[in-house]
Amino acid sequence: DSGVTQTPKHLITATGQRVTLRCSPRSGDLSVYWYQQSLDQGLQFLIQYYNGEERAKGNILERFSAQQFPDLHSELNLSSLELGDSALYFCASSLSQGPDIQYFGAGTRLSVL
Amino acid sequence: AQRVTQPEKLLSVFKGAPVELKCNYSYSGSPELFWYVQYSRQRLQLLLRHISRESIKGFTADLNKGETSFHLKKPFAQEEDSAMYYCALRDYSGNTPLVFGKGTRLSVIA
Numbered sequence: 115d116s117g118v119t120q121t122p123k124h125l126i127t128a129t130g131q132r133v134t135l136r137c138s139p140r141s142g143d144l145s146v147y148w149y150q151q152s153l154d155q156g157l158q159f160l161i162q163y164y165n166g167e168e169r170a171k172g173n174i175l176e177r178f179s180a181q182q183f184p185d186l187h188s189e190l191n192l193s194s195l196e197l198g199d200s201a202l203y204f205c206a207s208s209l210s211q212g213p214d215i216q217y218f219g220a221g222t223r224l225s226v227l
Numbered sequence: 228a229q230r231v232t233q234p235e236k237l238l239s240v241f242k243g244a245p246v247e248l249k250c251n252y253s254y255s256g257s258p259e260l261f262w263y264v265q266y267s268r269q270r271l272q273l274l275l276r277h278i279s280r281e282s283i284k285g286f287t288a289d290l291n292k293g294e295t296s297f298h299l300k301k302p303f304a305q306e307e308d309s310a311m312y313y314c315a316l317r318d319y320s321g322n323t324p325l326v327f328g329k330g331t332r333l334s335v336i337a
Contacts, residue, residue, distance in 0.1 A: 116270060147324065156329035157313060170324050204271065213259065213321030218271040 117141065118207050118219035126225045132193040135222045139186055139207030145169070146188040147208075147216060148180055152201040163188055164211040195226045229254045231316050233328035240304050241336050248299040248331050250288075250314030257319035260290055260297040263327075265311040274312070275299070284308070304335045 117140035127133055139146050148160040150173075159172035163182035174180075177195075182188040192199060202223050206216040230253040240246050252258060262274040274283055277290040277297060288299045297314060314328040 116272070118270075149327075157327035159324040159326065162324060172324055206271075211322070213319070215273055215276065216325060217273075218263075220270045 116217040116219065118205060118217050120203075120205050120219035120222050122222060123220065124223045124225070126227065127195060128227055129195055129197060131195050131226075132191065133195065133224065135190040135192070135203050135205075135224070137188045137190070137205030137207075137219060139188070139205075140217055143207035143209050143217070144186065145208045145211050145214075145216075146182055146186070147206040148174075148188070148190050149204040149206065150201050151204060151221070152198075157204070160190070162211070169211055192224070197226050200224055200226045229258075229316050229318075229323065229326040231314050231326055231328035233312075233314055233331045235331045236329070237332045237334065239334045239336060242306055243303050246299075246301045246304045246308070246333065246335075248312050248314075248333065250297045250299065250328060252295050252297065252314075252316050254295075254316060254318075258290075258316050259319045259321070260288070261315040261317075261325070262286070262288055262297075262299050263313045263315060265313065265330075267310070271313065304333075306335050306337055309333055309335045 119138040144165045160174040162170040180190045202221045204221045205219045208214040232251045260277040263271045264274045313330045315325045
């Protein structure tokens with residue numbers, strides 16, 4: 115167990131809907147990263163937060179947004195969902211924003227029907 | 228731009244045979260390379276980090292800057308090595324996100 119907790123484990127929803135994925139980082143970690151894993155694109159970095167502030171942005175769609183709260187947990191909001199958004203969404207955390215190891219959560223599997 | 232290529236989607240080997248999972252990268256700066264492993268229905272776990280030069284579960288990987296490669300090797304494959312393996316890269320400073328290859332599924336046949 116890496117100490118990174120993601121909820122829910124599975125999410126089934128319909129096109130056009132909005133969902134929120136939650137991530138609790140390891141105790142003491144200030145950085146949170148979100149990744150999307152799909153069959154065709156592999157693992158892709160979406161966004162990073164450090165101590166509540168956005169630090170880096172990857173291939174994140176405008177329909178997606180994230181935030182990190184004062185207690186350091188993070189939420190990834192996905193709206194106007196499309197079939198192609200079906201994927202595994204991973205959260206990772208690290209101690210700081212520098213050269214620390216990222217520890218991954220078990221992921222949330224999103225199915226858009 | 229950073230790019231990681233894992234040319235094999237699937238690699239099947241017999242138990243006891245040597246294993247080499249290939250990883251090539253493209254990056255103009257100073258890279259830091261990683262191997263992550265994902266066993267069935269489990270989260271990604273860090274297997275190796277090139278700067279630590281450790282051997283984990285019998286696996287080793289050497290960064291070859293001339294060939295821009297970071298191949299993962301093990302002399303004798305075990306059935307429990309069957310998993311998905313991802314090579315990843317970031318800037319040595321740690322100030323860029325991890326860029327992952329598309330992964331190689333290793334299947335060790337008894």
